[in-house]
Amino acid sequence: MKQKAVFLDRDGVLNVERGDYTYLPEDFILEEKVPEALALLKENGFLLIVVTNQGGLAKELFTRAQMQACHQKLQQNCRDIIDxxxxxxxxxxxxxxxxxxxxxxxxxxAIAKFNIDPSKSWMVGDQLRDMQAAGKVHVKGILVGPHPPETYLQQRTNLWDATQLILSHK
Known part of the structure; x- marks a missing residue:
C-alpha cells in the first residue's frame, strides 16, 4: 500500500531562518510549535521527510558532522519522529x-524508497524553489513564511498553520 508523506524544508520551516548558514547546534532554534505540528501529522498517518539544500558543505563553510549535529538536535527536540x-x-x-x-x-x-503516493502528499517550504521541486513530482505545496499575498497558491504563516491546512484536506 502506498503511503502519504509531508516533505519538509529545514531552514525557515523547522528551524528559524537566520539569513546565514545554520550549522552550529546552539544556533539551531526550532520554529514555534514544530514538535506539536510534526506529532499531529504523524498521528494522522503521514511520513515526515526533511529535504534540505545544504550548499555550505560544497562551499566548505561547515562539515557534515556539524550539519548532522543540528539534525540530531532536531530529532531530539521532536522525539525522533522524523522518518x-x-x-x-x-x-x-x-x-x-x-x-x-x-x-x-x-x-x-524518498518517493521510491518509502512507496509514497504523491497525490496524497505535501511539501512545506519557505522558498519558491521548494514549491517547484514539489510540482515536479506532483506533490501539493504550501509556502510558509513572510511572503507577499498571492506569492503562491497555498500560503500559511508557519508549519503549524500549514499542518492545519493539510489535515483539513481529509
Whole structure:
C-alpha cells in the first residue's frame, strides 16, 4: 500500500531562518510549535521527510558532522519522529546537482524508497524553489513564511498553520 508523506524544508520551516548558514547546534532554534505540528501529522498517518539544500558543505563553510549535529538536535527536540532526512550538499557556485531544489531528486528518492503516493502528499517550504521541486513530482505545496499575498497558491504563516491546512484536506 502506498503511503502519504509531508516533505519538509529545514531552514525557515523547522528551524528559524537566520539569513546565514545554520550549522552550529546552539544556533539551531526550532520554529514555534514544530514538535506539536510534526506529532499531529504523524498521528494522522503521514511520513515526515526533511529535504534540505545544504550548499555550505560544497562551499566548505561547515562539515557534515556539524550539519548532522543540528539534525540530531532536531530529532531530539521532536522525539525522533522524523522518518528520513535528505540533504543536497552542492551549491551552484561550486557544483551542479539534480538533488538541489528546485531539482526534485531528493523527493524522488524518498518517493521510491518509502512507496509514497504523491497525490496524497505535501511539501512545506519557505522558498519558491521548494514549491517547484514539489510540482515536479506532483506533490501539493504550501509556502510558509513572510511572503507577499498571492506569492503562491497555498500560503500559511508557519508549519503549524500549514499542518492545519493539510489535515483539513481529509
Amino acid at each position: 528520513a532526512i535528505y540533504y543536497a550538499p552542492s551549491h551552484p557556485a561550486v557544483s551542479a546537482s539534480l538533488a538541489r531544489k528546485p531539482g526534485s531528486l531528493m523527493l524522488e528518492k
